């Protein structure tokens with residue numbers, strides 16, 4: 057019996073654990089420093105392709121029972137009125153504390169040993185070979201690990217091309233004009249990134265901004281306040297903010313790199329696998345987790361030692377399967393840096409422009 061430790065039970069870790077649990081000769085330990093339900097600073101938006109992937113994983117029906125369904129996107133540029141894009145494709149919002157709990161418990165139901173409240177402090181290696189992990193509760197031996205510990209992770213660090221964006225968000229009740237649409241505004245205080253309003257229930261929304269800290273000189277709170285003032289002042293007049301504003305880094309790339317170390321694969325945001333334009337990371341976390349679990353499981357089953365050489369095709373697999381989406385995101389980001397996006401949004405009510413925007417932003 058081989059043992060694989062999956063570090064982190066976010067979407068990447070739970071997907072990896074579910075894939076590994078299909079191999080009968082592998083014991084899967086899924087460790088998380090938090091206890092579920094735990095908070096995750098996130099817009100909690102599930103795109104049409106994320107819902108599709110959840111269906112393929114066999115968890116779509118569990119998730120769909122609890123989501124707030126999204127039928128449209130309202131997109132605004134600098135100036136002009138925002139464009140409403142209605143799509144036949146279904147999207148959704150489900151608070152991450154609930155979404156991640158459902159996935160982690162499903163991984164446990166399928167055979168992974170989920171242990172909460174265990175923080176992995178470092179990977180133990182001897183002469184370059186992985187022996188296991190050191191945790192706040194002692195050492196655990198393993199044949200291999202999959203690192204899925206997210207953007208702030210110090211485990212399995214490596215030089216990876218990419219940028220670390222910043223986000224600041226809060227939850228509100230009583231915001232006027234909430235519908236079945238997610239709202240995205242390419243506001244000057246955050247451009248080429250955006251601020252958003254994502255409805256989680258009929259009465260609760262999350263509002264946030266995502267920006268590149270190297271562009272512009274306002275701090276996070278100043279940008280957030282300016283965004284609210286520019287876009288939502290009237291609508292939040294009688295709203296209550298629930299809890300504090302919360303910040304979080306977002307690690308993006310358009311070129312997946314350095315995802316393998318001896319005895320180790322890296323999936324999800326720990327490997328910067330987040331769309332460089334939209335900061336969408338749940339889909340890439342799930343997809344990379346599945347690829348990591350399937351690839352590692354079949355290598356171990358075929359009797360390969362988990363050396364760097366034997367595991368290195370994983371990076372190529374990620375580039376093939378996830379790379380095109382990240383590259384497309386990067387192409388969109390380059391457009392968002394120019395006046396083209398604002399120009400298109402200004403004329404967004406014209407059908408041909410609307411069709412192109414729909415394709416670029418919602419995949420429809």
Ligand SMILES: Cc1cc2nc3c(=O)[nH]c(=O)nc-3n(C[C@H](O)[C@H](O)[C@H](O)COP(=O)(O)OP(=O)(O)OC[C@H]3O[C@@H](n4cnc5c(N)ncnc54)[C@H](O)[C@@H]3O)c2cc1C
Nearest residue numbers: 064066067068089098099100101176206223324325337338
């Ligand atoms: C403000 C904000 C809004 C966003 N909005 C969206 C959105 O609407 N839609 C979307 O698709 N993406 C969104 N993203 C991106 C998305 O949240 C992430 O890309 C996604 O959560 C990455 O999943 P993951 O499994 O790789 O990591 P995470 O979800 O970060 O999970 C990592 C897990 O590892 C655990 N962990 C960390 N360190 C250790 C350790 N040392 N030992 C044990 N456990 C550990 C953590 O407790 C956590 O459970 C947003 C991000 C931010 C910051």
